[in-house]
Amino acid sequence: MSETATATALYAYAVVGPVTERLRNELGDRLELVGDDEVAVVTGEVPLADYGTEVLPERLNDRAWLESAATEHEGVVRRLLGSTAVVPLRFGSIHHDRASVERFLQARRAEFAATLERVRGLVEVGVKVWLEPRDRAAEPEAPLPASGREYLERRKQERDRAAAASGELDDRLRGIHERLAAVAEAAALNRPQARELTGADREMVLNAAYLVATDDEALRAEVERLRSENADLAFEVTGPWAPYNFVGGADQ
Amino acid sequence: MSVVERPRSLQEQVTLLDLVDRVLNKGVVLTGDLTLSVADVDLVYVGLRVLLSSVASLERGREGDA
Numbered sequence: 001m002s003e004t005a006t007a008t009a010l011y012a013y014a015v016v017g018p019v020t021e022r023l024r025n026e027l028g029d030r031l032e033l034v035g036d037d038e039v040a041v042v043t044g045e046v047p048l049a050d051y052g053t054e055v056l057p058e059r060l061n062d063r064a065w066l067e068s069a070a071t072e073h074e075g076v077v078r079r080l081l082g083s084t085a086v087v088p089l090r091f092g093s094i095h096h097d098r099a100s101v102e103r104f105l106q107a108r109r110a111e112f113a114a115t116l117e118r119v120r121g122l123v124e125v126g127v128k129v130w131l132e133p134r135d136r137a138a139e140p141e142a143p144l145p146a147s148g149r150e151y152l153e154r155r156k157q158e159r160d161r162a163a164a165a166s167g168e169l170d171d172r173l174r175g176i177h178e179r180l181a182a183v184a185e186a187a188a189l190n191r192p193q194a195r196e197l198t199g200a201d202r203e204m205v206l207n208a209a210y211l212v213a214t215d216d217e218a219l220r221a222e223v224e225r226l227r228s229e230n231a232d233l234a235f236e237v238t239g240p241w242a243p244y245n246f247v248g249g250a251d252q
Numbered sequence: 253m254s255v256v257e258r259p260r261s262l263q264e265q266v267t268l269l270d271l272v273d274r275v276l277n278k279g280v281v282l283t284g285d286l287t288l289s290v291a292d293v294d295l296v297y298v299g300l301r302v303l304l305s306s307v308a309s310l311e312r313g314r315e316g317d318a
Contacts, residue, residue, distance in 0.1 A: 012282055041282070053286055067268060070275045088279040095284035104282055115280070126270060193269055238270055244278035 007048040010034075010101055012093040013076045014042050014086050014242070015112045022083040031076065034101040039113050041089075041101050042080060051094050077242045082214075085120040087112060088242040119243045122185055122211050125219055126238035128192075129176065129206035131169070173206050176226055183218040184210035188245040202234070209245040 013031075016023060017039040027033065033040040050059055050069075059065050070091065077088045095101045105112070145151035181187035192204035212219050220237065227235045 009286055010284075012284065015280070015282070051286070066272070070268075070272050073275050074271055088274075090279035090281045091276045093282040093284050094286040096286060100285045104284065108282075112280075190273070193273070197269055238267070241274060244274040247278075247280050 008045040009048050009051055010043045010095045010097060011046040011051060012041050012043050012089050012095060012101060013073060014080055014088050015105070015116065016040055016042055016080055016084050016086050017113070017116045018084060020084050023080065026079050026083050032098075034098050035105050035109075039105070039109055039116065041105050042076065043095070043098075043101055044076065046094070051092075056092065056094075081123065081240070081242055085116040086242050087115050087119065087247045088244050115247055119211070119246060121214055122243060122246075123214050123216075123240035124243045124245055125210050125212055125216075125240055127180060127206070127208050127210065127219075127223060128204055128236040128238070129173065130200070130202045130234040130236065131205045132232050132234055133202050169205065172230070176230070177206065177208055179226065180208065180210055180219060180222055183222050184212050186211040186246050190245070205233070209241075211243055211246045214240070 010032075015035075016033075017035075017037075019033060019037045019040055024033075027042070031042055031044045034043055035041055049055065050065075059069070073091055077086060080086045095104070142154070145154055177187065177189065188209045190207045190209065192207045195203060198204060210219055223235050223237055227233075
């Protein structure tokens with residue numbers, strides 16, 4: 001049992017290719033390639049004390065640990081991004097040894113080669129749209145309803161107005177997504193993050209990702225135009241990211 | 253009074269959410285020989301539950317300050 005404290009496994013971060021000199025320079029001492037010059041897996045040793053099957057699920061519930069592990073994963077992937085084509089792997093791909101990584105790679109080598117070809121020279125940009133909260137203080141206060149009937153009538157009008165506004169917003173968001181998708185190689189819509197998770201005082205109404213060329217400026221320019229046309233919406237741009245949303249994960 | 257960790261800004265909070273959302277929920281699944289039991293865990297919900305509880309405690313912290 002004394003071995004467990006120092007025992008390690010191989011964590012797989014991404015599939016990359018072709019292997020360039022610049023990529024090799026980015027790897028440093030800790031990261032190691034498994035595979036060949038066209039398609040390779042970037043791996044790094046991690047302690048089994050953290051990544052073993054019995055402990056990892058528990059570790060994921062530790063916010064500080066999860067944050068540092070996710071940041072580490074993304075840090076490696078991002079560092080590779082400029083040196084060759086990168087297919088990011090999902091968090092937690094853990095192997096006993098190089099032979100195991102090699103086996104899993106060979107089983108899907110053709111698929112990875114095709115995906116690498118598809119995302120070469122492209123990055124993912126995230127665009128989130130927020131609905132600014134209405135300034136209720138600025139709205140005129142209605143007089144108290146004179147009767148129960150007037151009260152119900154007013155409630156119905158409020159509901160109708162809200163439904164119309166929501167339909168109008170949906171149309172506008174669809175238009176916004178279409179315009180951004182038109183200047184991108186590919187587009188992906190994700191569910192807006194719930195307010196309980198964002199902790200924001202405004203509601204996220206669009207959560208999208210777009211695949212664009214590394215040196216693209218058209219998407220950001222289109223966001224600027226949309227920003228000036230939609231005063232009640234806030235646009236947030238994130239990235240560039242590795243193409244997480246465009247490599248065909250299990251739920252895509 | 254205990255020493256309270258300085259609450260991170262909303263921007264950082266959201267960025268972490270984006271990060272976890274991508275790293276845990278997207279990307280190609282390359283199942284390893286040690287990954288099997290972990291694959292049964294719905295990673296993203298584990299992750300988001302952690303974030304959820306941290307946001308909730310952040311909110312409580314704010315209320316406590318007021």
